[in-house]
Amino acid sequence: VRIAVLASGRGSNLQAILDAIAHGQLQADVVGVFSDRVDAAALQRVPAPRRWAASPRDFADRVAFDTALGDALAACTPDWIICAGYMRILGAAFVARFEGRLVNIHPSLLPLYKGLNTHARALEAGDAEHGASVHFVVPELDAGTVLAQARVPILPGDSPESLAQRVLAVEHPLLLASLALLASGRITEQGGQVQLDGHPL
Ligand code: GRF
Secondary structure (H helix, E strand, C coil), rough: CEEEEEECCCCCCHHHHHHHHHHCCCCCCEEEEEEEECCHHHHHHHCHHHEEEECCHHCHHHHHHHHHHHHHHHHHCCCEEEEEECCCCCCHHHHHHHHHEEEEEECCCCCCCCCCCCCHHHHHHCEEEEEEEECCCCCCCCCCCCCEEEEECCCCCCHHHCCCHHHHHHHHHHHHHHHHHHHHHEEEEEEEEEEECEECC
């Protein structure tokens, strides 16, 4: 199973995938890492031939950047495209081009806290728990069908940073469990409708 990863920063989720593959826990291959940041640490986690990065400011507009990204992605014929800490909104045309193969991990219990600064917002709201969600990508931000979630408690004295660390610790196994399911071929997604063994989720 060919996995492409989009990442803008550190790449700890990418590293969790690479480690699982190296330890024989995931029968897959990371065929490419794609970034909107040429200095993203995530890129350094794979050999140079598997890196693609470009700066959006070098392109006329979002569509031009997304088209270049899409062309580079298509060239490595991925079965699944995982957004893991990819910090740009994917345009509708890009989503349509890869619809059904696009998955994102988001650090909140969707539909709560779509968008940014999820940990601070959960703390601000006084929630008792928080977590992460793996979901299919649709044009609307963080709105696609959720495949799996992991929960963590919010503890007294938590800061956005301490909470982010606790969430990140469950993101990695959550992502790997989701990828195992996706790699199994039991999950299909058509026009926003996700099925497991033919049964709508
Ligand atoms: C993770 O918290 C992820 O949920 C969010 O950004 C962070 C990426 O972390 N989208 P990393 O780059 O995978 O370490």
